Amino acid sequence: MDTDVLVVGAGPTGLMLANQLVRRGVSVVVVDRHAGPARETRALGVQARTLEIYAQLGIVDRALALGKRGTGANLWAQGRKTARVPLGEAGRDETPYPYILILGQDDNERIMGERLRELGTSVQWNTELVGLAQDAGGVTATLKLPDGTERTLRAAWVAGCDGARSTVRARCGIAFPGAPYEHVFFVADVAATGGMVPDELNVYFWRQGFHLLFPMRGQDHWRIVGILPRNLRGRNDVKFEDVIPSLRHEAGAGLSFKACTWFSTYRIHHRSAARFRDRRCFLLGDAAHIHSPVGAQGMNTGLQDAYNLAWKLALVVKNHATPALLDSYEEERIPVARRLLNTTDRAFRLVVSDSWLAGIFRTKILARIAAFALSRNGIQRTVFRTVSQTGIRYRKSPLSESPGGLPKGAPRGGDRFPWLRLKFRTDGPIEDSFRKLDDTHFNLIAIGQPAPAAEALGFGDMLRIHAIPADPFNDLELARAQITQPSFYLLRPDGHVGLCGVGLEAEAVKNYISRRLRSGV
Ligand SMILES: Cc1cc2nc3c(=O)[nH]c(=O)nc-3n(C[C@H](O)[C@H](O)[C@H](O)COP(=O)(O)OP(=O)(O)OC[C@H]3O[C@@H](n4cnc5c(N)ncnc54)[C@H](O)[C@@H]3O)c2cc1C
DSSP states (O other): OOEEEEEEOOSHHHHHHHHHHHTTTOOEEEEOSSSSSOOSOOOOEEOHHHHHHHHHHTOHHHHHHHSEEEOEEEEEETTEEEEEEESSGGGTTTOSOOSEEEOOHHHHHHHHHHHHHHTTOOEEOSOEEEEEEEETTEEEEEEEOTTSOEEEEEEEEEEEOOOTTOHHHHHTTOOOOEEEEEEEEEEEEEEEESSSOTTSEEEEEETTEEEEEEEOSSTTEEEEEEEOOGGGTTOSOOOHHHHHHHHHHHHOTTOEEEEEEEEEEEEEEEEEOSOSEETTEEEOGGGTEEOOOTTSOHHHHHHHHHHHHHHHHHHHHTTSSOGGGGHHHHHHHHHHHHHHHHHHHHHHHHHHOOSHHHHHIIIIIIHHHHHHHTTSHHHHHHHHHHHHSTTOOOTTSTTOBOOSOSOTTSOOTTSBOOOOEEESSTTSOEEEHHHHSOTTSEEEEEESSOOOOHHHHTOGGGEEEEEEOOOHHHHHHHHHTTOOSSEEEEEOTTSBEEEEESSOOHHHHHHHHHHHHHHOO
16 A cells, blocks of 8 residues: 555645545555645635534644734625624624634645645655555545656545546545525736725625625735626626726726736536545535635635545544444535535625526615624624634434433533633643644543543543533533533534533443444444
8 A cells, every 4th residue: 555545736735635535544656747835825714613613723823913804794785885794792602713814725735835845745746546446445546647657556545636637536436416696706806096995895786796805914915806797707808997887986986906916717517526536535614615706715614625535534544443433424514515505605606696586686685684683692693603604513413422410501412512712620720622632543531520540441542531620610600501410511623512411421421432433333
């Protein structure tokens, strides 16, 4: 075997997967058919859940130093500002990162590529996957090398992180049903001044569509996304100058452009792969699902696919688990992708529809509804959890177990265990739980009761045990997260609850881990 895992594609998804596997001691070959990292910004919004994962990977400080924190969104309709939606207030207790970080995909890829090199692995550029053959013992991949010759590589597993036109998907014969939207979009990175609120997202609704202006790093730098005006549709030589009149019409005559560093037009598809796995091959990121950019979810969803698969694949490669554990990858991630497709599809149709009624809705009603709804704390929190991806949970997964006894509102099997600040020792400091809980291990948290000794459980270094001491500060923090005492939570390495309950019995924890790892159910 040449490598444990062949990662095809060094976009954000492939880089995240490679990092997560390498830091878990798995040997990885990463190939990409491009000559080097992408230069285009493409995705811009990094969600809170991604930042939490970046923190575990040790790259969050680099991302925060380079990015810009999105603090609010301003909604405009027909030239008038109709509402300002604060971003992040509602997430203050949810996550250490209660905002969207505006950081281009190119920067995200650069930071993840640097980290991968620090861990001792580099991307093999100019190397294209052209063939795949699977058998019971592994996968034989045919790679076209930079000099044009071909070589075969034998891998135990293959991860198709190779984007919307995935070769892995095609070679596995997995269908990619869906359709393109009829509209053509444009994206432009510009230096501009005008009436937009600086450093915040500005959304201009108009009868025929919308324009989004995202603040980017540096003075007066903006990313503009919009629908190509009707009179330009059908042309394939559109330049940025051609869309300026419609932009000025909506965002104000005072809008002035100093430079445009990137302009592109594109059609958006919404599609989801029929399966995310074919025996030893997996699909992740855009190879598995593509949808409209509404809500800045695309890149973030691919990164979470990678985080979900990595710990499972690492346990299987290290012979700590049977391959049945890997079935839970698509059982958990297909529902997330399908839900995302449905939500973004509905939102997207509303903002792009050409119909007269939709135009009225966008310019007269939508901003008012949004402003009203988002003034309600409960709605703000739900929206924050959805957009930030901190609310993603796998309650119906075969890996999730909540035997009962916990009150309604308490975290349950499948939920992302909440972010807490706790004293892990009576005389110790208050610590951030996300920094404390090591994501390369299972973590068992005993609350209001003693924890069993590690020897009684017998999982050696795979499991870390934490007994949270009784303490007035801890009591308040646990109550805030609706965690009652006594209770216990067994967390999977990705921070989701595997097993939870009231009374902690060593036997139940032992059974849970050995059943899941040995038979995957
Ligand atoms: C113009 C534009 C604007 C966008 N804006 C946003 C946004 O605002 N927010 C958002 O969330 N998303 C946005 N997206 C989507 C976002 O860019 C994708 O969701 C993201 O790139 C997916 O990452 P990925 O790693 O899964 O795939 P990709 O980034 O597509 O990476 C796939 C990689 O695989 C390589 N590859 C392909 N085939 C092979 C092969 N056979 N052998 C070897 N290598 C191969 C490719 O060279 C590429 O590097 C935008 C996309 C575009 C095009």
